[in-house]
Amino acid sequence: MRYVIEYFDGEDVRGVLVEQTVLEEVMDEISHCEEEQGCVVLDVTPEEVWRDRKVAHPVGGLNPRYLPVDQLMS
Incomplete structure (x- = not known):
């Protein structure tokens, strides 16, 4: 099973798969x-x-913090 971790890195919201x-x-x-950075x-x-x-x-909808899949890092 894989998980998406969404976090704020001190500057922007990021997602990792x-x-x-x-x-x-x-x-x-x-x-x-x-x-160190306030993540x-x-x-x-x-x-x-x-x-x-x-x-x-x-x-852009109800949950705009969700990142497009192509922005997810693996």
């Missing part, structure tokens, strides 16, 4: 960023749920 096997590792990296985790969502929300609320 990660495998469950590295989820904890990526969350640790973002936690380190919190201490804040906004949401951790299973990929299917995120995609369903994305369809229901496209960018």
